[in-house]
Amino acid sequence: MSDLFDSVREDFPRAHTMAYFDNASSHPISVESAAALQRYVEWLTHDVAEPWWPDWAQPRDEAKTLFAELINAEPGEVAYARSTVESESNILNGLRGHLHGGNVVTTDLNFNPCVGCYMHHAQQGLDVRVVRNRDWQIDMEAMRQAVDGNTRLISVALVSNVNGYLADVTALSKLAHDHGAYLYVDIMQAAGCVPIDVKAMGIDFAACSTFKWLMGVKGFGFLYVRSNLQGTVLEPSQPTGAVTFNYPPWSEHSCPDGEEISFSPPFGIGSYEVSYPSYEGVVCARESVKYILSLGVERIRSHARELTGRLQEELPHRGFESITPRENESPIVTFVAPDPKAALVSCRNNSVHIAMRFGNKMRLSPSVYNNHDDIDRLMEALP
Numbered sequence: 001m002s003d004l005f006d007s008v009r010e011d012f013p014r015a016h017t018m019a020y021f022d023n024a025s026s027h028p029i030s031v032e033s034a035a036a037l038q039r040y041v042e043w044l045t046h047d048v049a050e051p052w053w054p055d056w057a058q059p060r061d062e063a064k065t066l067f068a069e070l071i072n073a074e075p076g077e078v079a080y081a082r083s084t085v086e087s088e089s090n091i092l093n094g095l096r097g098h099l100h101g102g103n104v105v106t107t108d109l110n111f112n113p114c115v116g117c118y119m120h121h122a123q124q125g126l127d128v129r130v131v132r133n134r135d136w137q138i139d140m141e142a143m144r145q146a147v148d149g150n151t152r153l154i155s156v157a158l159v160s161n162v163n164g165y166l167a168d169v170t171a172l173s174k175l176a177h178d179h180g181a182y183l184y185v186d187i188m189q190a191a192g193c194v195p196i197d198v199k200a201m202g203i204d205f206a207a208c209s210t211f212k213w214l215m216g217v218k219g220f221g222f223l224y225v226r227s228n229l230q231g232t233v234l235e236p237s238q239p240t241g242a243v244t245f246n247y248p249p250w251s252e253h254s255c256p257d258g259e260e261i262s263f264s265p266p267f268g269i270g271s272y273e274v275s276y277p278s279y280e281g282v283v284c285a286r287e288s289v290k291y292i293l294s295l296g297v298e299r300i301r302s303h304a305r306e307l308t309g310r311l312q313e314e315l316p317h318r319g320f321e322s323i324t325p326r327e328n329e330s331p332i333v334t335f336v337a338p339d340p341k342a343a344l345v346s347c348r349n350n351s352v353h354i355a356m357r358f359g360n361k362m363r364l365s366p367s368v369y370n371n372h373d374d375i376d377r378l379m380e381a382l383p
Contacts, residue, residue, distance in 0.1 A: 005303050005368060008295070012369040018351040019374035019381075024161060024189060024332050024365035025355055027215045033287040037217075040283045060282045066289040067222045070297070071187070071206070072197040074227060079269045080277040081223040084188045087207030088155070089117050090223075090272070091184060093237035095153065098182075102152035103127035107138050109160040109167075111186060118155070136163050136323040144175060151181040158196070159189035162358070163324045164308075164332025164365070166194065173202030182233065188212060191222075192289075193304065193331050193367070195297045198224060205234070210281060213331075213367070215288040220281020223272055230268055238274045241265035300368055304331035307366040310375055311335075318382060320362065337362040342383045350381035 009015045014028035029037075064078045081087045092099070099121075106118055108130055115130065122128040129146045131139060138156065147154065154176040156167050169185055176183040182204040187196060192213035198206060206224040210216025225234055245251065246258045265271065292300065311333050312322055320335035337343045340360045347354050352374075355363040366374070 004295075004299070005371070009369045009371065011291075015369040015374075018353055019370075019377040020353045021364045021366055021370070021374070021378065022353050022355045023367040024164075024212060024363060026218075027212050027367060028369075029215055029217065029284060030288065030291055032291060033215065033284045036283045036287045037280060040280060056279055056282070059286050060277060060279075063282050063286040063289065064222070066286065066293065067191075070191065070196070070289055070293060071224065072199055073224055076269050077198075077224055077227050077230075079223040079225065079272040080282070081207060081209075081221045081272075082219060082278070083221055084111070084186055084207050084209050085113050085117065087221065087223045088114050088184065088186065090237045091205050091207070091234065092117060092121055094234045094272075095182075096237075097235065098233050099126060099152045102150045103129055103148070104153045104155060105129045105131060105143065105146045105151055106155040107131045107133065107143075107157075109133050109136070109138060109162055109165055110155065110157045111161050111188065114155075114157075114186060137165055137325060138167050138172075140168070140171065143172070147175055147179050147181070149179060151176070151179050153182050153184060155184045155186070157186040157189065159187075159194060159330040159332065161189050161332075162361070163334035163363070164189070164328055164330040165325065166190075166328055166330045169201050169203060173204075176204075177202065182229070189332065190330065192292050193297065193300055194329065195301065198226075204229060210285045210288065214285065215291065216284045217278075217281050220278040220285060225269060225272060231271060234272075236265075236271040238272075239265065240271075240274045295368065301329065301331070303368060304366055305329070307331075307370055307372070307375060308333045308364075310372070311364055311366075314375075314379065318379075320382075323361065331367065332363060332365045334361050334363045336360055339383060346383050347378070347381045350377065352378050352381040354378070 011030045012028050014020050065075045068075045068078045118128045131142045131146050173183045184205040185203045187206045188208045191208045204226050209221035211218045242264045244262045246254050246260050315335050319338050322335050324333045337360045340356050357363050
């Protein structure tokens, strides 16, 4: 396996410029994705015209189909989206009827702006229950106490951006469904680096952007909506569609019995898509998800586990207390830095890129191109 990931390292030029441990913030793109983007730029530069339609529909649909394969969904359950936060906001708006008179249960290990979306709805009268973490993990007993017969939705992150905590969403799905509620899962920090099976896990809705572990660019992502919830439980929150004008000069042969202006809204998963997606995002995602599938998510996770295991073993002896469970199965590990400013400055001066969050929380997130040499450089750089 080491030979495989040695060759993978050559696909990411960033690996040769620094020891980069901040993939949970923004993942570098591969040379394959960069080449796809360059081809798109060449087309924009030299051949800007209408022939892109319907030609560009194919890579869009291929990207969605590849992502559906990645999470074990049907292609008709995957829409393109702009961002994870926007997707979750749209889901909340689309569930307005379902949520009426009920409550939503979420946790403080979710992405902060997503929690903020719920607090906005709380100001408008929605009963929002934010369950506090226990030792930086979801407190399942507290979740069970927060959920009741009025709970309409449970919302969690599969992998927390705070410390990489991997939630037991199968148990949370059962908790939700046993009370007649649905489960939304933010898979932003999981898709591409942690195995996801939306059917086996019992996930009803999910979303992610592509610029983290999907190795893509910003402004493009995916939304998953279970097929039997489309247009019923989850209404489209951004209506769109086509309009036909049944009168001259728009129509040479107007139909006297037809409406003057008719509207044809999209249906199925397309009803959650507005306008065109970012085609930079499309062409990059098509290459990157294909790349991830070729490596295999289990192999990606095994490679990361080897590196995070070493970090968990060595850094506490250097005075960096871990707030990530020891046997956690995500590629994100977070430590309390005794001197966060000194750690940032020293790492920067030694071409080591780390993330410092929430004051003194040093978050490290190795990916497919990282190796033990990178960890050696990190250890030498830390004060």
